[in-house]
Amino acid sequence: MTILKRNACFLLLIALLFFVKQQYIYASEPSAIRIGALFCDLIRHTDYQSENGYLLQPQWSASAFQYGQAVHIENKKPLFSWILDADKNNTQQIAYQVLVADRLEDLNSDIGNIWNSGKVQEGNSTAVLFKGQPLTSNKTYFWKVKVWDNHNNESAYSYTACFFTGELKDAYTTVRYPLQRTDQHPQHLEQHDDYYYADFGKAAFGQLRINLKSDGGDTVVVRLGEKLSAQSKIDRDPGGTIRYQEYLLPLQAGVHTYQIKFKKDKRNTGSAAITMPPYIGEVVPFRFIEIAGYRGELVKQDLVRSMVHYPFNDSAATFHSSNNILNQVWDLCKYSVKATTFAGVYVDGDRERIPYEADAYINQLCHYAMDNEFTLARYSHEYLIHHATWPTEWILQSVLMAWNDYRYTGDIRSVVRYYDDLKAKTLTVLEESNGLISTRTGKQNEALLKSIHFEGEALKDIVDWPQSGILGLGKEEAGETDGFVFKDYNVVVNAYYYRALQAMAKLATDLGRKEDVHHYNEKADAVYKAFQQHFFDKKKHIYIDGVGTDHASLHGNMFALAFDLVPEEYRSTVSDFIRSRGMACSVYGSQFLMDALYNGEDGNYALSLLTSESERSWYNMIRSGSTITMEAWDDKYKPNQDWNHIWGGVPANIIPRKLMGIEPLTPGWSSFRVKPQLGNLTEASINIPTIKGDIKAQYEQKAQSFSARIRIPVNTTAMVYLPTKTPKQKYRAVINGEEKEGLLEGAWIKFPSLGSGDYFIEINYK
Incomplete structure (x- = not known):
């Protein structure tokens, strides 16, 4: 080969390598x-x-x-x-x-x-x-x-x-995932004189498989349950609907895998209950097992609990704060969201396995905070549209769930399909000439019940559950309604009515139904005025339970504040009254108590309830031994309660929505609010999965400063409020190294519109 040819080949090789390198760099650049x-x-x-x-x-x-x-x-x-x-x-x-x-x-x-x-x-x-x-x-x-x-x-x-x-x-249909199994081995296994004891660490709805060896002719006793009576001993009589089961298992010669066939419970497999699909089979909630009479040796791998749940991303949502009890409460509630999806639709708990609007409303908000999975919440809401339950307020919750569904997904197709049903569920036909609705003035009829898909005899007001005297409780534990006096015109029912009208007006707006927008806005304005006229105590500046009584309860006031029915000038007196009542509501009622407290900007008191160690607290559920939120604060407040009730999981949505202050302002998270109320926490961080992507926030507060690191997803904007020490506070704000001027609104510094990306905001108080 000539020198010229060699040089040409060399130059060609160099050019080729350069081209490949350029292509590689181009392809690898993000x-x-x-x-x-x-x-x-x-x-x-x-x-x-x-x-x-x-x-x-x-x-x-x-x-x-x-x-x-x-x-x-x-x-x-x-x-x-x-x-x-x-x-x-x-x-x-x-x-x-x-x-x-x-x-x-x-x-x-x-x-x-x-x-x-x-x-x-x-x-x-x-x-x-x-x-x-x-x-x-x-x-x-x-x-x-x-x-x-x-x-x-x-x-x-x-x-x-x-x-x-x-x-x-032809009609819109919500798609769901199939139910999923996750096989688990116990975290702890120990041998006693006559039995093995295993602890899976947390309760779960599932099934049990055991690998056992025998020469034949042996019979072992298999026990499983949710609660212990003593160290390493399952409670044989746990009370209420806390589960315990026992089975005799004859062994065949050799090594075999045995699947325990669970007995069906008559109540939670009845006509109104959600039954398990054939491809899964019956499940039972349990955490502990005992195997008595087994002469062989057991290892953890011989014991398999097949947990049944809806597909769930355990790592999608995270939260951590400077308060250890709050962190434990978060973990309890987060796991409860996953564990209670076992039926493929939101149900109340294992006792009944029946969907109820109140349970689904709380579950919906909690699930949104944990995973950007929306189909189970939507399916459950739509199921309840055609399977309505008896409480008046819970019929109205269907409208609120429809609004939440649209807010969190940006998908309005479900609303379009069920719009006429939602109109019926606003219960406007129960409205009297005074502008309030009532189930007790003769307006309930067959046409109404049919329009809301309720098959019972009549709707009844509930306020909270259990009500006074319903379960033969002692005087000290006589229900969860704070002595509420039921009258024809009920303050809680009409607070829900107002909120439902507002939600329908917003839905009608985005559907372009102008006449309905005017109709619902006009009615909402009228209800607001009637609410103040008939329920507001002008001397005490708080709200009474109903027309014809001067009794005021926690519920009448917390629902008014939670649903924006309290004029600004009376928020302090209503908030003072709410604080004076403590946790005088059920775990269900706590949803609206916490909403009220944060709406009233009482973050310190709200945090004290979230981290309380009293008998009426979420920490008491942990202390009692439950690893899934309970139906009531304690067994004494509801003797038939179960230990797997998601309506007790309120902190799962309150922590992200209110304490960390992150909520959608427009459907599909196109814009959202960041307004933290940390109370006395020194630091807190969170990751919230949304349909637009993850929102991250990390806050730190000191005596003279507050800082926030916020990640805002692409295609969204955030309205950010950060706290001052006092109204008219002098401050210096720095965003990503540049000094910025915010807007002072009360005790908040407002940055009206931050676009997507990462922000480090420092507020130094002067």
């Missing part, structure tokens, strides 16, 4: 805007496939989706959503392009043969409706998306997601 999780009809893992509750490796074929259990999209026009991430602050999507194909090779070639949206000049990333060729039932589809942002960046295409259509329906 895009300025990136696409993360994809959702179809609010389902993140649309290729979810399982067999009898155990996850399978997903295969993108029709036969795989039709085997065992899988997610099936049933809407002819599904909804697409995606989460974005970006390098720059203040990033907003300005356009998107969605591709849908029925052949993977087409999508890999950027061909959307079923739908190519083209470049759509919209910022919406949470509720993009399919507008392609008609989908076919029982078929596999593939999709991906790319976006453009306000900094002139174009993303790469997202990863490819796959979904499978079931039998497509």
Whole structure:
């Protein structure tokens, strides 16, 4: 080879290496805007496939989706959503392009043969409706998306997601995941003289498998339960509906795996109960097991509890603070959200396994704080629309749940489908000439009950539960209504009525139903005036229980404050009265007590209740030995209570929404508020998963300063309020190293609109 040829080859090699290097660098550089999780009809893992509750490796074929259990999209026009991430602050999507194909090779070639949206000049990333060729039932589809942002960046295409259509329906249908199993071994195992004792660490709804060896002819006793009577001894008579079961298990010769077949409970498997699907079978809540009479040796791996739950991301939400009790309460409530999903719909607890609106309302808010999974909450809410229960207030809660669903998802399709049902559930037909509603003035009739899908004889006001004298309780523990006096016109019922009217006005606004907007706003204004006229005690400046009594309870005042019915000039007297009553409500009522306290900006007192060690506290549930929130503060307050009731999990939503102060302002988290009320905490941090991505906040407060580190997802803006020591406080605010001027509003410094990205805000008090 000549020198010239060698030089030419050398130069060609150098050029090739340079080209490869440039290509490598280009490919490895991160895009300025990136696409993360994809959702179809609010389902993140649309290729979810399982067999009898155990996850399978997903295969993108029709036969795989039709085997065992899988997610099936049933809407002819599904909804697409995606989460974005970006390098720059203040990033907003300005356009998107969605591709849908029925052949993977087409999508890999950027061909959307079923739908190519083209470049759509919209910022919406949470509720993009399919507008392609008609989908076919029982078929596999593939999709991906790319976006453009306000900094002139174009993303790469997202990863490819796959979904499978079931039998497509004309009406909107909420899609759910199948139930899932997680096999667990005990955390602790010990041998006693005549039995083995095992502790799984936490209670769970599940099933039990045991590996045992025998020469044949042996019989062992298997005991399981939720509660101990002594160290390493299961309580055989735990009381209430706390579970204990015992089984005789004859052993065959050799080594075998035995599945304990649980006895069905007549009450929680009755006609009104949610029964377990055949692919799962019956479950029982338990934490502890004993095996008596076994002559062999047991190790932890021989004992398997198969926990049953709805798919749940344990690491999605986090919280930590400077208060150890608060951290324990958070852990209790977070786990309770997961553990109580065992039925695939929100139920009250193991005693009945029946959905109730009040339980579902609290559960909904708690679940939103723990995982960006929205389908179980929506399905439960929709189930209750057609399976209404008897309390007046709980009918109205269906409207509040519909509003919450829309706020947290940005998807209004459920509201569209059930709009007429929601209108009926505002109970306007019970309104009297004084502007208030009543179930006791003769306006209940068959047409009303049919319109709200209630099959009982009549609605009844509840206020709180249990009510005075209902369970033969002693005088000291005579119910949870704080002596509430029931009258024809009930302050709590009408507080709910006002809130439901407000929610319907907002829903009607976004549906473009102008006449309904005017109707509900007008009624809400009238109820507000009637509420002040008939329930406000002008001498004591607090609210009475009803027309015809001068008795004032915690409930009448906490619901008024929680639902924004207290004029500004009387908030202090109402708050003082609320504080004077202590925790004079049930675990259900505590939801609205805590909402009221934080709405009244009484964060110190609210924190004292969240971290209380009294008998009427969340810490008492932990101290009692329960690892799932209880139905009541203690067995003495509800002798038939169960130890697996999510309506006791209120801190799971109060901590993120109120203590950390993070709540959506507009549907789909397009804008949200940050307004922490830390009380005497010195530091607290949280991660909240949302449909737009994770919101992170870390606060630290000292004697003369308050600092906040906040991560705001792409395509959102945050209205941030940080506390001052006093109104008209002089301060110096620094955001990401630059001095900024906020707006003073009372005892808050307001930054009206921070765009996406990471912020470090320091407030120094002068």
